Amino acid sequence: MAPSSQERAAREARTRLRDYQARQQAYSERRRRRVRDNAIAAVVVVLLLAGVTAAQVFYFSDGPGAPVASASATSTPSPSETAATGENTGDVPSADLAEGRTWTGTLTIDDIPLAISLDGAAAPQAVSAFIDQAQSGFFTGTACHRLTTSGLFVLQCGDPTGTGTGGPGYSYGPVENAPADNVYPAGTIAMARQGDNGYSMGSQFFIVYDDTTLPTDTAGGYTVIGQVTSGLDALDAGVIAQGVVDGASDGQPVAPAVISGVTVQ
Numbered sequence: 001m002a003p004s005s006q007e008r009a010a011r012e013a014r015t016r017l018r019d020y021q022a023r024q025q026a027y028s029e030r031r032r033r034r035v036r037d038n039a040i041a042a043v044v045v046v047l048l049l050a051g052v053t054a055a056q057v058f059y060f061s062d063g064p065g066a067p068v069a070s071a072s073a074t075s076t077p078s079p080s081e082t083a084a085t086g087e088n089t090g091d092v093p094s095a096d097l098a099e100g101r102t103w104t105g106t107l108t109i110d111d112i113p114l115a116i117s118l119d120g121a122a123a124p125q126a127v128s129a130f131i132d133q134a135q136s137g138f139f140t141g142t143a144c145h146r147l148t149t150s151g152l153f154v155l156q157c158g159d160p161t162g163t164g165t166g167g168p169g170y171s172y173g174p175v176e177n178a179p180a181d182n183v184y185p186a187g188t189i190a191m192a193r194q195g196d197n198g199y200s201m202g203s204q205f206f207i208v209y210d211d212t213t214l215p216t217d218t219a220g221g222y223t224v225i226g227q228v229t230s231g232l233d234a235l236d237a238g239v240i241a242q243g244v245v246d247g248a249s250d251g252q253p254v255a256p257a258v259i260s261g262v263t264v265q
Contacts, residue, residue: 086199090170097128105264118226123176144257150249153210173199178221
């Protein structure tokens with residue numbers, strides 16, 4: 001017997017209700033997923049920003065040091081405030097390796113040989129670490145990752161990762177042989193470090209290619225390990241003059257700036 005019109009209408013109404021409820025459930029599920037995905041995305045963004053910020057704070061806070069210092073002026077701490085506190089971490093080379101003498105050698109960047117002189121008497125711990133790294137081939141094939149061209153005139157090298165956050169797996173201090181007047185003349189080779197931490201030096205160093213003033217922080221200045229005694233003009237022409245990527249004044253050099261070798265004796 002054929003269903004009556006009322007039965008058909010009731011059945012159609014039930015079908016429409018089920019379809020409506022299914023659509024509502026699907027909509028609610030999509031909405032929940034969207035809210036969840038947005039929340040996850042927000043957390044990821046926050047974590048990424050926190051990581052970037054942490055890296056910048058560690059490596060770009062107040063100076064070349066594991067990074068290069070900002071050019072903004074700061075007050076000069078008293079001698080008691082500049083006394084470094086902390087300790088070496090990891091397998092730091094013995095300070096005796098520098099032998100309290102002057103070391104000479106060649107640092108080659110983009111096939112540009114730079115004659116260098118290292119003062120093992122004035123900065124025994126830093127020079128010992130540099131010598132150990134040079135003799136083990138640590139620097140070979142690494143690129144100088146940072147060039148600054150405004151107020152701060154340095155080429156920063158020594159990071160095996162090329163990111164500005166890498167090192168040799170140890171850190172040491174304290175600050176040695178920092179200039180009393182905060183002036184780092186052209187040709188100076190000094191160690192990068194974390195701001196306010198005199199025991200955060202590792203393998204990153206910077207070459208000053210034009211006279212630069214770097215303000216002290218609570219850890220003091222920056223450890224000067226030696227000088228470029230010849231080749232600075234060629235470095236200026238071959239690397240510095242090409243500038244920074246995207247025309248910036250602080251960042252990755254346009255030139256490859258790859259260290260092909262460091263010899264010391």
